[in-house]
Amino acid sequence: MEKLNYLRQDKKIPGKESFVTYVDFQVKDGTADMWLYDIFPGVQLMVVDFSSESCFRSGEKQNVIGINHCRKGRFECAFDSRNYLYLGEGDITLNSQMHPPIASSFPLNYFYGSTIILFPEVMKDVPELQAFQISAEAITEKYSLESRSPVFRRNAEIEHVYQELYTHLDRPSLPFLRLKILELLYHFQFRQTLFEENQHYISGVTVKRIKHVREHLVQDMEHRTNLKELALEHNLSLTQLKDGFRQIYGESPYAYLRSYKMHRAAQLLRQSDKKISEIALEMGYQNPSKFSEAFHAVIGCRPSAYRKEKK
Numbered sequence: 001m002e003k004l005n006y007l008r009q010d011k012k013i014p015g016k017e018s019f020v021t022y023v024d025f026q027v028k029d030g031t032a033d034m035w036l037y038d039i040f041p042g043v044q045l046m047v048v049d050f051s052s053e054s055c056f057r058s059g060e061k062q063n064v065i066g067i068n069h070c071r072k073g074r075f076e077c078a079f080d081s082r083n084y085l086y087l088g089e090g091d092i093t094l095n096s097q098m099h100p101p102i103a104s105s106f107p108l109n110y111f112y113g114s115t116i117i118l119f120p121e122v123m124k125d126v127p128e129l130q131a132f133q134i135s136a137e138a139i140t141e142k143y144s145l146e147s148r149s150p151v152f153r154r155n156a157e158i159e160h161v162y163q164e165l166y167t168h169l170d171r172p173s174l175p176f177l178r179l180k181i182l183e184l185l186y187h188f189q190f191r192q193t194l195f196e197e198n199q200h201y202i203s204g205v206t207v208k209r210i211k212h213v214r215e216h217l218v219q220d221m222e223h224r225t226n227l228k229e230l231a232l233e234h235n236l237s238l239t240q241l242k243d244g245f246r247q248i249y250g251e252s253p254y255a256y257l258r259s260y261k262m263h264r265a266a267q268l269l270r271q272s273d274k275k276i277s278e279i280a281l282e283m284g285y286q287n288p289s290k291f292s293e294a295f296h297a298v299i300g301c302r303p304s305a306y307r308k309e310k311k
């Protein structure tokens with residue numbers, strides 16, 4: 001089986017099934033799990049589960065096509081210094097490793113998703129792919145992957161196939177995975193009309209400013225920050241700030257901040273003996289009952305129940 005140059009340095013550990021390999025992928029700021037499934041000669045499925053800010057490595061050019069799907073979290077990618085693109089849950093992007101990204105990260109510090117990896121030269125002679133006229137060259141031409149990396153919004157029909165795929169990864173069956181990958185490749189090659197392209201790129205300058213705004217928000221959680229003042233301070237209009245923030249982080253600044261606070265509070269409940277009222281104050285809540293309501297809305301249970309369960 002062909003291998004990604006991107007993963008050449010990583011230790012490979014055989015799985016229980018002969019077609020599965022675990023990759024000991026190293027990240028600097030968190031944890032990473034990665035599995036490779038050999039589907040057909042020249043076709044792999046890579047499934048990743050990251051709890052980190054980034055997994056980026058400068059990649060050398062390689063004749064490989066990637067079809068990337070985001071199941072949880074968000075993914076940021078830049079192919080030049082001017083424009084950034086973002087994948088939200090259910091979104092898909094296609095790219096060629098002949099034009100590898102220059103930067104990538106996970107704005108929410110976690111990501112779970114997959115990549116269908118195509119090695120064009122190897123997959124040419126695979127009978128199952130020939131039977132469905134699946135061709136990496138045809139996909140490359142259809143989506144102009146020599147010069148661009150299109151992003152498509154979540155599509156219900158495609159998402160249904162992906163959910164079936166993910167559901168069967170705990171106890172993988174190669175025939176089943178082959179059927180699902182063939183189904184997905186058929187959709188991508190022959191049914192492009194199903195997809196709505198997301199052409200809302202965001203400039204590198206704006207990304208930098210909005211990430212700085214985000215730092216302001218999380219560093220001063222005890223006070224409600226005035227967004228108009230932050231926008232003015234960073235040479236942004238309020239609309240630019242709100243729209244750009246949602247594009248990068250998937251929700252409004254205040255919704256993001258509440259979610260960030262509650263996950264931070266959950267960490268304190270697990271790892272410290274601070275009183276719940278003290279944690280509430282640290283998160284900017286004078287009223288513990290209001291804090292409890294917000295915690296329940298984000299985490300799914302009350303702080304006291306969460307601490308009891310985790311302890």
